[in-house]
Amino acid sequence: MISSKTFTFNAFGENTYVISSGKEALIVDPGCYEADEIEILNTYIANQGLIPRLLINTHCHVDHVLGNYAVKEKYKIPLLIHADEEKVLRSVKVYAPSYGFVQYQETEPDGWITEGQEIKFGDDGCTVLFLPGHAPGHIALYFETQKKLFAGDVLFRESIGRTDLPGGNHEVLLKSIREKIFNLPDDVEVFPGHGLPTTVGHEKIHNPFCGSNSVVAWS
16 A cells, blocks of 8 residues: 655645655655755655655656755655656756756766556555657556556646647647546546645536536547
């Protein structure tokens, strides 16, 4: 059985997740930038006696990768992203200072994750879902047995990810949500990259962008 801890870091209010199975853990989208944020993350991991095994970015916009360097240096674990996010990750060093992140340190990916890939850790595992639209190589982690989806910036509580950034595409994003996420059971919990958790069923009914009341009906 997995457990997860949510941390909200940086000026964008980004959700960083530590997902654990027994004592092994995944660190997903570390947005920790300030020294105190990094310390908060490290203290939790130490206090829980966790052993991080992988660092995963659902996508590589600045707010989700600010802590990549600190995590890799501390725990000596590989960073995995979708191959279509490599250019997105490399671009962060160019624009991060314009957002005030002048001490951002670039980190190289160590490998690629792909649609349908199974990621095992501890006694559990998850499946990778490929969900482009907000970013070209956006992925999510689906824990089928526990009915939990760590969805990054694809689907929020009664909202969706923005599509006006490079590589974004509104219609592709809606397609990802309707064909991949809305085909999951209604009681699957969705843990987004910003804001509060939701469920698939709630978003089908109440999401004004892609729910049953949206202009374009989903099926």
